[in-house]
Amino acid sequence: MDTQVNKQILTRLRRIEGQVGGIQKMVEEQRYCVDILNQISSVRAALDAVGVELLTSHIKTCVIGHGSGQDHSDASVQTDEDLLNEIKLVLNRFLK
Amino acid sequence: MDTQVNKQILTRLRRIEGQVGGIQKMVEEQRYCVDILNQISSVRAALDAVGVELLTSHIKTCVIGHGSGQDHSDASVQTDEDLLNEIKLVLNRFLK
Amino acid sequence: MDTQVNKQILTRLRRIEGQVGGIQKMVEEQRYCVDILNQISSVRAALDAVGVELLTSHIKTCVIGHGSGQDHSDASVQTDEDLLNEIKLVLNRFLK
Amino acid sequence: MDTQVNKQILTRLRRIEGQVGGIQKMVEEQRYCVDILNQISSVRAALDAVGVELLTSHIKTCVIGHGSGQDHSDASVQTDEDLLNEIKLVLNRFLK
Numbered sequence A, B, C, D: 001m002d003t004q005v006n007k008q009i010l011t012r013l014r015r016i017e018g019q020v021g022g023i024q025k026m027v028e029e030q031r032y033c034v035d036i037l038n039q040i041s042s043v044r045a046a047l048d049a050v051g052v053e054l055l056t057s058h059i060k061t062c063v064i065g066h067g068s069g070q071d072h073s074d075a076s077v078q079t080d081e082d083l084l085n086e087i088k089l090v091l092n093r094f095l096k
Helices: A003-028 A033-066 A074-095 B003-028 B033-066 B074-095 C003-028 C033-066 C074-095 D003-028 D033-066 D074-095
Strands: none
Touching: A003 A033, A003 B003, A033 A074, A033 B033, A033 B074, A033 D033, A033 D074, A074 B033, A074 D033, A074 D074, B003 B033, B033 B074, B033 C033, B033 C074, B074 C033, B074 C074, C003 C033, C003 D003, C033 C074, C033 D033, C033 D074, C074 D033, D003 D033, D033 D074
């Protein structure tokens, strides 16, 4: 993962952590359920966006990077398959 | 929301906050993307579970509680409709 | 479920069925993956919308209707709990 | 998309089309909402699985295939970026 993506993702995760703290406060203050639920939807969307960022960064650096131009042995073709199966698993967990 | 549900939800939210902190650490330590993504899926599932808990608690206390047995005027029938529309909006945001 | 909601849901389901047929055609014609994926997202959103409609209709007729005003025995209080647990299960399956 | 994946995806889509038809019948027969909702969840999961299959197939043939070993000009690096942005958009629509 390149440094800039890394920083950006950390910033987002810190914000998400703060939002989760905010939701706790809302629960403690017995705020209206529907408002709390909307905040939860927001955090969920933010988490999904981080997931998509990470996944595309992964495809960029590990999957594309992996297949580019060096002289591969059969072993590495196998590994492309492995990387794709791994992505499939990740996506299935996400869309579960 | 009754006190026990409230406590349980706070406990879960604190755990989620901790998990988000853990994901930040993973990003800082440049851990393997796929492991980070799996952690994100986990937090997302935990958040969804909190959402479902809150929503059913809302239906129990506000929606069922609301409609039970007193002599209603038309105004309150209207409010049932409002509560349902609100739930529809919440669900649509969740499933967005 | 009241008749109007019923009709509306049937219309939507027929449209969804047609869209799934359309996606098959796209696959047969070897259309660009990304276009096919966008169609799948569309159908998924349409299905979710039907789900939300059905669920709110269920809450309206079974859950609110159920709790309203007759002289309940303890057994029926139990049944409110059952209905809520059922909704919880449904939501968890949906958000899985 | 290779022929085998293609066939497999068509088979799944036909099954999904049949399931949507089955849900219509359930609605017409006024079956219990919760049973209908569970069927909708099932179809949704099946659609997601098709989406994941298509997306990994796309990554395999278009993204990895694209970047492999030929002497690229800057223009093609640009195109890798385009492919990744496209995947990001697709994923965001899916997780919307």
